[in-house]
Amino acid sequence: MFQYIVDYFNSISWTHPATISFFIIIAAFTTFSILERLFPYQKGLPYFRKGWYIDVIWYTFIQSYIMGIIIFSLIIGPVREALNLGDTGLLSHWPLWALILFFFVTHDLYIYWFHRWQHHNKFLWRTHEAHHSVEQVDFVAGSRSHMVEILINQTIEFAPIILLLDPVTGIQVKFIKASIDAVYGQFIHSNLNVKLGWFGYVFNGPRLHQWHHGDQVEVYHANFATKLSLWDYLFGTVYNPDRKPERYGVWYRFPRDWFAQHFFSVYRFNVSKVENEPALKWYFNFRVNLIKLFFKGWKKIFGFRLNKRRLVDGEIYGPKPELSEFNY
Numbered sequence: 638m639f640q641y642i643v644d645y646f647n648s649i650s651w652t653h654p655a656t657i658s659f660f661i662i663i664a665a666f667t668t669f670s671i672l673e674r675l676f677p678y679q680k681g682l683p684y685f686r687k688g689w690y691i692d693v694i695w696y697t698f699i700q701s702y703i704m705g706i707i708i709f710s711l712i713i714g715p716v717r718e719a720l721n722l723g724d725t726g727l728l729s730h731w732p733l734w735a736l737i738l739f740f741f742v743t744h745d746l747y748i749y750w751f752h753r754w755q756h757h758n759k760f761l762w763r764t765h766e767a768h769h770s771v772e773q774v775d776f777v778a779g780s781r782s783h784m785v786e787i788l789i790n791q792t793i794e795f796a797p798i799i800l801l802l803d804p805v806t807g808i809q810v811k812f813i814k815a816s817i818d819a820v821y822g823q824f825i826h827s828n829l830n831v832k833l834g835w836f837g838y839v840f841n842g843p844r845l846h847q848w849h850h851g852d853q854v855e856v857y858h859a860n861f862a863t864k865l866s867l868w869d870y871l872f873g874t875v876y877n878p879d880r881k882p883e884r885y886g887v888w889y890r891f892p893r894d895w896f897a898q899h900f901f902s903v904y905r906f907n908v909s910k911v912e913n914e915p916a917l918k919w920y921f922n923f924r925v926n927l928i929k930l931f932f933k934g935w936k937k938i939f940g941f942r943l944n945k946r947r948l949v950d951g952e953i954y955g956p957k958p959e960l961s962e963f964n965y
């Protein structure tokens with residue numbers, strides 16, 4: 638067993654873009670975990686907030702893994718093969734910085750318009766509502782995206798990179814771009830009290846995107862930008878008042894489970910009724926009890942609580958804090 642672990646670590650290529658990208662994302666995760674505790678935008682937001690488990694385990698790990706296989710191995714890879722591109726790349730002679738800048742700006746402009754369309758079209762809204770269903774927005778919240786939304790956006794994002802570049806440069810640019818996406822996504826969703834000053838007219842930050850997640854009529858059609866807030870200023874869709882959102886999430890009852898969230902996007906059902914079904918209740922309780930058991934065990938072994946849960950005090954950060962993941 639021990640030898641197996643040693644062999645596994647020896648087989649890792651530490652300089653491969655995928656490995657570097659993984660560590661960058663872990664470092665960002667750790668940094669935002671600390672910064673959010675120190676400089677919160679909405680005070681009192683618990684670390685293990687409602688839906689945290691779903692967002693980390695299901696959306697960040699399981700779904701990302703599956704979507705990676707679908708997008709790269711089943712769609713873009715075969716297309717590249719069919720086009721017989723071999724080792725060639727139309728844009729391979731460009732310097733790396735120019736490639737990153739080019740793909741960064743063009744994809745960001747695309748995603749601004751697609752995002753805006755998702756808010757205007759009732760069918761596309763079904764692929765985006767899950768992203769808006771988080772009621773306590775923190776840096777993890779950005780990972781909650783419907784599978785179809787990921788399929789469309791990431792195929793459009795990465796197909797040009799893989800098809801216009803030779804395989805070596807393509808992989809490099811892919812992982813640099815994916816790392817920027819992950820870290821920037823964590824940043825704009827983070828519950829961080831930062832003011833970007835003049836930078837804010839070009840680069841997006843938590844203030845504008847926290848407002849985008851507000852369940853308030855004034856922002857249902859505003860702040861569509863992902864990385865460059867420039868688009869919102871340019872196309873007249875920016876909303877940046879001097880106060881904070883009072884509510885987050887969607888205006889209707891939304892399922893709390895990954896499977897149910899996807900099913901709900903194609904077939905509307907009575908959420909309260911279904912979540913009270915004995916079989917599903919068992920599923921929810923089993924999961925929550927398992928987490929509770931972990932925290933109880935932790936306290937027993939290490940002598941202190943890991944999940945210090947704070948209740949609402951003063952500022953409002955969500956409409957139903959009593960429905961916290963560990964409390965139902």
Ligand SMILES: [Zn+2]
Pocket residue numbers: 752756765769849
């Ligand atoms: Zn949106």
Ligand SMILES: [Zn+2]
Pocket residue numbers: 768779826846850
């Ligand atoms: Zn968002």
